[in-house]
Amino acid sequence: MSQFLINVLFVGASFAIYIGIAIWAKAGSTKDFYVAGGGVHPVTNGMAIGADWMSAASFISMAGLIAAGGYANSTFLMGWTGGYVLLAMLLAPYLRKFGKFTVPEFIGDRFYSRTARMVAVICLIVASVTYVIGQMAGAGVAFSRFLEVDATTGLIIAAVVVFFYSVLGGMKGITYTQVAQYIVLIIAYTIPAVFISLELTGNPLPALGLFSDHNASGEPLLSKLNEVVTALGFNAYTAMVDNKLNMVLFTLSLMIGTAGLPHVIMRFFTVPKVADARWSAGWALVFIGLLYLTAPAVASMARLNLMTTIYPDMAGQVENYEDATTNPIAYESRPDWIRTWEETGLITFEDKNNDGNIQFYNNAADFSERGWEGNELEVNNDILVLANPEIANLPGWVIGLIAAGGLAAALSTAAGLLLAISSAISHDLIKGAINPNISEKSELMAARISMSVAIVVATYLGANPPGFAAQVVALAFGIAAASLFPVLMMGIFSKRVNNKGAIAGMLSGLIFTLVYIFIYKGWFFIPGTNNLPDTPENWVLGISPLSIGAVGAIINFAVAYLVSNATEQPPQEIQDLVESVRYPKGAGGAIDH
Amino acid sequence: MAEDKSNAEAYWKANLRLITGCMIVWALVSYGFAILLRPLLSGIPVGGTDLGFWFAQQGSILTFIGLIFFYAWKMNRLDKKFGLGE
Structure with a gap:
């Protein structure tokens, strides 16, 4: 069977499962649609x-x-997991106790302000739309590489499938497809990693293989990797980082941003009890950890495999690394997977010194005395996981599995984001502001229509990604960290913060973060409009625009505190509301409006 | 009524204490051991590198998982003890 057919079979089977679940889990009420009942x-x-x-x-x-x-x-490993500790202790159980449908709804009720609710709606929509573009673009890449259809056709297929289960089933359909998608993606991620770990270290658990000895050289894997990459002028893999302040702030921005992203918070509204919200944060991190503990192993093993593919002399025990690096493979004898990925443009080769061999090294290092005239191989970071099975010579079905897994990861997140967007529109904007007397049936219809519109917009943007698509993910985390997380937390932990404080805090955190990003990345990401070059020398105190969300959050907290203390106390019924979200008792009934 | 109120206050204080403790551990393993204090731990070897690197790539995640389950378990006991559970 051809690789193409295998890929179609795997992806087709996974899509059939998602559609089957959609038919089974049709939403009958707004409660089904927003919080899966x-x-x-x-x-x-x-x-x-x-x-x-x-x-x-x-x-x-x-x-x-x-x-x-x-x-x-x-930073990515710690940042994208540490946020769950914040969710479990600072937000999820109390927001579950509050027992409504959306994140802006809590902000609007707690700060007794329609303005605050609308600011939250705007933050939610900007953060979620930017995020969803990346998912659709990622699905497009997976389609074009594995299913030999062009990215746009692939996207439309993906959009139809998402449309089917999310418009029909809402949160209910999305919940159960996400469970299926988790299983597909974790199997797809783990199997190639196990094979590679076995091959390199003999340890079947990649997370342990990372700290084991490398079979071919007998040295610890990470020391071997350090020797190999430093011989080619790269930084040591395990080297310390000089700019510790930026590393701390970047990790903190990712953690706070994770905790403030509405599509994640919403998932905690679907459990029956407050205690269940705490437990599900723990279970979530267990399931996320399965992938996140494997990822660093995949990273170092794939890097080593890539290096020793180009420089076979470095694969085993090496007496002299200087000599081992003089013998890269000839371009003509490159392995098949390099050929396949060259077609996508994600690997490129340019024979700068016309010797027919692939010199692959840190371009900043000087190897001119060897007749090397610059690094000749560019490898896009994104192909590493997708190409992993091919690099390790694994059978065709593993490649089909990776294709289905990549699509599962992209589509499951896209569906969650689309639900967050559509519920903000139908519940916060339409029911909350435009037409409060809307009937349950019409609201459900409005939710379905806004979901459909959101899918069309996301598909269009995914097929024609704005040039800044890669940058905007930082924007999503910056907005969530600087605007949403602090007011949510203060809304629970302080009875004193009032409407004026919350609005001033959200706006100042948000504007500060956006301005700092735009100064370095260009105003509204329009190329050439940046005021300062985006390089570490120009960053204030060495803080990168990607790390600024944490500072924005601190500003949000400070401004909200100062403004609230200078103005009146929140009314008594709001203070009672804060009291009531702090205690789990009575959560079961609270969800019925 | 007054008794209810002081009971609820005691529950909330206990929760805040627990959160503070967990947050200290949370910050210590990630910002501490994995980043700022890594040079201090560089003498402890782990599989070809040092303990700080392990915390940065695996140890902090494992600690986070442990922390959340510990918190959920402790809070369940507090909910029962103060009679404020569901």
Whole structure:
């Protein structure tokens, strides 16, 4: 059977499962549509959160980022998991007790302000739309590489499938498809990693293989990798980072951003009890951890495999690394997987010194005395996970599995984001502001229509990604960290913060963060409009625009506190509301409006 | 009524204490051991590198999982003890 047919079979079978679930889990009420009826088991919810959270970025890009950056990019591992500790202790149980449908709804009620609710709606929509573009674009890449259809056709197929289960089933359909998608993606991620770990270290658990000895050289895997990459002028893989302040702030921005992203928070509204919200945060991190503990192993093993593919002399025990690096493979004898990926443009080769061999090294290092005239091979970080089975010579069905897994990761996150967007429109905008007397039936219809519109817009943007698509993910985390997380937390932990404080805090955190990003990345990401070059020398105190969300959050907290203390106390009924979200008693009934 | 109120206050204080403790551990393993204190731990070897690297790539995640389950378990006991559970 051809590889193409195998891929079609795997992807087709997974899509058939999602559609089957959609038909089974049709939403009959707004409660079904927004919170899956409120009766999801915490372990089920944990698994759904795992798929909801782990996007194309986690599945496809993260291991590549870690492979390229080594220790310095551990920030993604800690940042994208540490946020669950914040969710479990600072937000999820109390928001579940509050027992409504959306994040802006809590902000609007707690700060007794329609303005606050609308600011939250705007933040939610901007953060979620930017995020969803990346998912659709990721699905497009997976389609074009594995199913030999062009990215736009692939996207339309994906959009039809998402449309089917999310418009029909709402949160209910999405929850159970996400469970199926989690299973597909974790199997797809783990199987190639196990094979590669066995081959390199003899340890079947990749997470342990990372800290084991490398078979071919007998040295610890990570010391071997350090020797190999430093011989080619790269930074040592495990090297310390000089700019510790930026590393701390970047990790903190990712953690706070994770905790403030509405599509994740919403998943906690689907469990029956407050205690279940706490447990499902724990289960979510277990299921996320399965992938996140494997990812750093995939990263270092794939980096080593890539290096020793180009420089076979470095594969085993090496007496002299200087000599071992002089013998790269000839371009003509490159392995098949390099050929396949060259077609996508994600690997490029340019024979700068015309010797027919592939010199692959850190372009900043000087190897001119050897007749090397620059690095000749460019490898896009994103292909590492997708190409992993081919690099390790695994059978065709593993490649088919990776294709289905990448799509599962992208589509499950896209569906969660689309639900967050559509419920903000139908519940917060239409029912909350425009037409409060809308009937349940019409609201459900409005939710379905806004979901459909959101899918069309996301598909269009995914097929024609704005040039800044890669940058905007930082924007999504920046907005969630600087605007939503602080007011949600203060709304629970302070009775003193009032409407004026919350609005001033949200706006100042948001504007500060946006301005700092735009100064370096260009105003509204229009190329050439940046005021300062985006390089570490120009950053204030060495803080990168990607790390600024944490500072924005601190500003939000400070402004909200100061403004609230200078103005009147919130009314008594609001203080009673804060009291009531703090105690689990009586959550079961609260969900019925 | 007054008794209810002081009971609820005691529950909330206990919750805040628990959160503070968990947050200290949360910050210590990630911002501490994995980043700022890594040079201090560099003498402890783990599989070809040092303990700080392990915390950055695996140890902090494992600690986070442990922390959430510990918190959920403790809170369940507090809910019962103060009679404020569901």
